[in-house]
Amino acid sequence: TGGGSDSEGATDGTINLAQGTDPAHMITTDATETVSSSVLRMMYDGLFSYSNTGDLVPVLAEAVPTSTDNIHWTIKVKQGTKFQNGEAVDANAFVRAWNYGAYGPHAQGGASFFSRIKGYDDVKATEDPDGDGPNKAPDPKAKELSGLKATDASTISVELTAPFAGFPTMLGYTVFWPMADECMQKIDACKEKPIGNGPFALKEWQHDIALTIERWDAYQGNKPAYKTIKWRIFPDGAPTWTDFEANQLDIDAPPTEQYQDAKAKYGERMLEVKSPSLSYIGLPLYDPTFAKKEIRQALSLAIDRDLLNQALYQGRYTPADSFAPPGIIFGATAGTCAYCKLDVAKAKELLAKAGGWPAGKKLQLWINTAASGANEKWVKAVGDQIKQNLGIEYEYHLEEWNKILQLTQDHKIDGPFRMGWSPDYNYVENYLVPIYGGGAKVTRTGYESEAFTKAVAEADAAPNLQDSVAKYQAAERILGEDMPGIPVFFSKSATVYSDRFDPASVVVNPVMGAIDLRLVKLK
Amino acid sequence: MGRYVIRRLLQAVLTIFLALFLLHYLTSLSIQINGNPAYAFFGGQITPTQEQLRVVAERYHTDHPCLKRVGDPCLSNFMDTLGRYANGDFGQDLRFRPVSDQVVMRVPNTLRVFAINIATWAIAGIGLGMLAAVRREKFSDYLIRAGTIISGAVPTFLFVLALKYLAGVWIGGWLRDHLGDDNVLSIIFRPSWDEAHPWLTVILPGIALAVIGTAGITRLMRTSMLENIRSDHVRTAKAKGLTGGRVLLAHTLRNSLIPVVTLIGLSLGGALGGAVITEGLWNIRGVGQFVFNAVRQNDTPIVVGVVSLVVICYLLFSLLIDLLYAVLDPRIRYE
């Protein structure tokens, strides 16, 4: 149903959008941040996409693959589609892309996504022998993943190192998109002007100023109902909302402070979408003060997440009562965290049970400096509440983000620290394992629990996705009791679109957390 | 003359060298105290791998061991830096693009902002100063003086933000509704810069940037005018029976401008500081915005690269002016 609009102007129209930073470069396996992935999404079709209900939908794949052992997977690729340079999009187009992304020396941001595929250890980056010294790390043993093969033009066969039932859900993610052979030959040129296979092609990229894509007329799928998208770059700190209000942008999110205002003003045109990103507080379990789980539970119980949401965010976020956002992320359920609600009496009781808070000791809150101050905001409120409800005084530590990362990694922090998490793919596992899995040495909190490790292993080994999900939920409940971290809230994006859009065509994709631009029609 | 040029050049080189060393030392200290700035590359979202960090550190030249010793002046590193500067390499930004390219791309826009800024200073500062001097001790004089004090006390960012809403959204909205989107006025009253209209959309922020400096220029202009109005040569001009306008323009204004022009020159450095905020908030692709972003991203190496370039340009520029003076005015050479 390509371009059904009756007005010429609309089909040739331009959508003006804002982008937070200039993308580093346009390469799918490196597009782990939202900026380049949101642009590339318009230019590439992958094996799967996520539907507007969050389900996995085949695009270039024939069907959702299945596996008997959750180790060996076979993916059938639709035939007959082409890259914008005329090359065919076949199984090889995927295999070469994934091998490129996994190879350590390419230093691709998405490399770790391939770590479940067999042979990853041989292609990943090697340790530098002298740290920061002058010697370079040796090249990896292999150039390609041994577990990845294109058995013929339409078949990709994948062998994982361990069973993973959620493997197909990963395949909708940017890093699994195909790459043209020409791209491989001239990778630097391709980073500047990608060769896509989607409905749009890059028209002009003025670095740090604007990026324009235009409809690719040979596209065989659903053709977009307008011609051009122009993203103007508004670096962090340059307000965009004024430009939206001045009709210079078609889509924008109001600043938190103007959320209610915008809601009243734009009504229907404001779309609220739960976003999968989580804000939580990590606790240093290696510190004796936080060793007892009752202390951790008490701290969590002292926080009135609802009030915090009202006071700081005009009620637009979702107070967290689980470790992964339910209703967005596949396999996530509400209420897995019993201590994620305000209960001052119980908090005091638990605190007393744990022997009380060490007299005279101040709670040390660690926050990373951010120019916007957005993080400081809620952590300060949390500190205030703990002070108010449990009588524990607090102190701030502001450090640069990199220092916080280093300190938490090295377990050198003596108090709660602010963390955030955005998922890489739509699976509950992505909230549990990367944050709390891997053992006491690896986790920032120093958390390690036999029960949790076991539950995760069982979940990964589950014969099918449903069983796997159930096991992961069991693992999540273990976290809910141990409380190595305190989930605080899931954010929600509020998006307003301009009156140039046909409201019927505006649909939000929950996984992207944004309006699906491919479907938009101009009035 | 030749000797003077050589001497003045040597001096400029020395100053540049010292200024760059100062900058270098500040950066080294920053890295020594705060750790590897390579993390900044990845922002707050991503945890970089060791390999990624290494590549970034290498490109930033932050892998030097002296950067681990607090207080070490890192002289060998400084010499490397100077060598790179000599080759036109002022480092790379977060996207691995050369800072010098970035600056070259951004300089025209900053120059536009400055052009408006200077024009505002000239028109408003000199005009108001003149008016205040001519109508001294009258209502308009008091009004102008009060205005300079108040405008000089409003932080730039407040002014720019207020302008963005008042002019960009409200007035601009009205204009766009009544005159259409593409009317020149509608374009001028946009809330942010647009590369399609690089001059029109720089007018409002240029004026906003000029506000703080205008206060000083107005005041100096007033004082300078008053001094000249009382001067003997103005008395002569009156005695010659020249009209009031001519006495004012040919015999007072021109003389009063000399210190004002000097102040304008001196204020440009300060305006660059204001340009950081103004360009940042107005989304103008200028050198100031580059610094604004780098500061927000804790990206000290870029700030240093840009400031180094600015310093070199500034010093070379003043060298040029001095030489020009020497050519024009033979007395200057005998200082």
Added chain:
Amino acid sequence: MSDTQTIEATPPTAPVKAGPEKVRGLWSDAFHDLRKRPQVLVCSAVILLLILIAAFPSLFTGKDPRDCQLERFFGAPSADAWFGYDQYGCDYFAMTIYGARPSIVVGLLATATTFILGAVIGSIAGYFGGWVDAVISRTIDVFNSIPFVLGAILILAIWRSAGDTVWPLILALTVFGWTGGARILRGSFIEARGLDYVKAAKSLGASDSRVMFRHIFPNAMAPIVSLVPLAIGAYIEAEASLSFLGLGLKPPAVTWGSMISNNVPEVLAGHPRLLIIPALFLLSATISFALLGDAVRDALDPKLK
């Protein structure tokens, strides 16, 4: 020169006995002159009050600015909380009162350090001339070539995580702010070096330090003194601007600058008072200092008498 006439009218052979109260120096004359102007009185009163607030905040409010109860968020002004509550339910009046200290301290200390450093260096350069002057002038050039805000940014980047101390800020403002005073004093000293009263002292055999400190310095200070109040205001404002760039004082320190920059967005959320209140305090401080500076300059300028 308002006092001369009482004496000049009297022939030197028949002098009137002048009471000691009539004997005034240029400074005290300026002071007497200032005392008479309402503008000066109002400004001085404001400044005095602000300094008092900065020194003894607890005299002005019994509340703790860090006693924040979230449920009071954006609470409206009331008899109990004059300025209402901010987003975190902190008493805004208490915050404004406690926010005075770092703002005023930065203004006063940064001014003191820049002017003292600038004065010492500038007077040495101006008095001794020659290679000393050459070296110092080059140094001034070096620091001048780096725009003030950019230089301050670099220094503050070093102590980004220093928390709620004012020292890095004062250091940054000093390192890149001293050149202004130095330049002026250097000029004054060079000018004064050639004056007859300096020659007179030298011909009496006065030492360099005597000539510098007894003779030139007090006279050279006049142009600088009038700049001091202006500088105080400018530094208070600089703290606000750097706060906005995320380089000012860090929480839990409360400053007018951070109150302004943190609450800019709240204006459009319907709470303009959160911006207006600290902004008014900031403006009243900078304007008072600026007006005082103007008045001092006028009072010290014999030409305007």
Added chain:
Amino acid sequence: MATKVQTRSNILDGLDTSRPLLEVRDLQVEFHTRDGVAKAVNGANFSVERGETLAIVGESGCGKSVTSQAIMGILETPPAKVAGGQVFFHGVDLLTLPKDTRRRTRANHVAMVFQDALSALNPVWTIGYQLGELFRKHRGMSKAEAKKKSLELLDLVKIPAAKQRIDEYPHQFSGGMRQRVMIAMALALDPDLLIADEPTTALDVTVQAQIMRLLAEIQAERQMGLILITHDLGVVADVADKISVMYAGRIVEQAGVLDIFARPAHPYTQALLRSIPRVDGKGRKLEVIEGLPPVLTRIPPGCAFAPRCHYAKPACRERVPSLEVVENGRRAACLYTAEVLAND
């Protein structure tokens, strides 16, 4: 002479050449200062004829410059204010003229030379520009014509190599040369009256002699009226026809040059003459005038000179003596002129 005036009747109407060239009557100028009203000129009366030189002498601050500027109409208002009196130019009261007519009288009819030529010339314009400006603005000449006229003028005031120097700036001229330029500028539009306010005070004696000679020559040639303001009585003795002695804003004595030097009728004039050292050795011991001139904001009642006067009697402190004829045309403002004259 009458024809000359008529050529410029477009500027001033109703000129009556039978009346004196310039006649100042009871001129009063006040300054409004913080300390009160300063009466800088407090009733000045004098007149000048064509071809005549009037010297106004008096101590520093007695109001000489203010008087001349009031005649020219170039006082800064405020703080100055002409509080009363008339300034007749051939019978036309300049003070009542419309502003623009008044402006055009300047340089056309009455021109002025100032003391410090360096500061009186505009440092940012060339000599040629500042001279030519007069011809261009008042006579509507083209640049080239103006330059030609300017060169003629520079030749007139004997500036060597005028062709080259016309494009130089004031600071490139020596003091004497600058003063010649000032004179050239004053003479440009053929004024009927020239006021020279201490034209040679800043100059060395040898240069002073050059300048005074030049002025005298030109005056004789053009039959201008000349008001020479100075405190150098030597210069006055050399060139003046008439003298007005000023003290604290008033003319205290007025007479022909020979009379004044021979037999001053006012105690102040007498004391002034006795206090001048002379190069020809006469009057070996210097007399001093004790005390200081009064501050103009607080002029004592009665005769302003009384506190310093040897002849002063109680009556002097009660009444301001008016300028009255003493003998054949000379006038003095003193109650005891007879005594003074007797004591010479």
Added chain:
Amino acid sequence: MTDHNGFAAGGHGAPALEVTDLVKHFPIRQGIVFKSTVGQVKAVDGVSLTLRKGETLGVVGESGCGKSTLAKLLVGLETPTSGGISVRGEDVTRLGRSGMRRLRRNVQMVFQDPYTSLNPRMTVGDIVGEPFAIHPDVVPSGGRRKAVQDLLDVVGLNPDHINRYPHQFSGGQRQRIGIARALALKPEILICDEPVSALDVSIQGQVINLLEQLQDELGLSYIFIAHDLSVVRHIADRVAVMYLGKVVEIGTETEIYDSPMHPYTQALLSAVPVPDPTLRGHRDEITLEGDVPSPANPPSGCRFRTRCWKATDRCASEEPLLQIRHGAQHANACHFAAPRDVVHAVD
């Protein structure tokens, strides 16, 4: 000194101050960091003088001829390029620090401008008492206030005004303060650099009379610099006429004023107006053409030759020495010296 000063100790005492071939060249420098000399301003170029005890030596000459530079050299404010200055027979150019301090006590200076020579931020007491603070051995600290009041009394100021500031005094009174300061260390020699030229005629007399009175009372010797030849005639015993850094004629007051030998002296004197209208047109008037040449580039030979009506080729090649020539009792520096009375009426 040699006899070319042309004046034998006629009635006056022993030499208080002797100056021999004193030269001061100011370098014209170029450059800011690395300076190099590109020329010389020959401000004082070979001056020899003798000042005897209790006498007043007047120094006259046009602006820029080096009078003030000479004064500064004499009080040690400038160091001479060459030549000697001896005070009571002791060559002060070879003195060390302590010697210089002693010299200061003997030679003091009165400055031209009473407005800039007093520190506006110091009281009269501080100004006049400063010499005692610098030389604490002169007056014991307890007696300083008294000493200052005595000095004020000496110069005719009210001793009670000790706490006033300079701006509260008139020009003449301020000049008295400057004199009191110069007298504090009880010097024998006062160098007065145009002490009255900033003052009104009526006030000039007060200062000149004071100086004469002090000379009588304290036995001071003066070098009195002025460009006003009439004032010099009233105070000086002997007069030296300077032109472009050199003394062109020196002699007693009557010698110089009544029978000047050097054409420059004659021109200078003839240019001084006499306040006597009866002499108008009856004096021998000499009008010089042009200005004084630049001391950075003085004419060869006789420096006055460019403006001199007597100049011949000889003047350009041969520099006339300052010596007593035929037909005169005093020294002059002109090949064609001849007396000519220009001051008095000649017909």
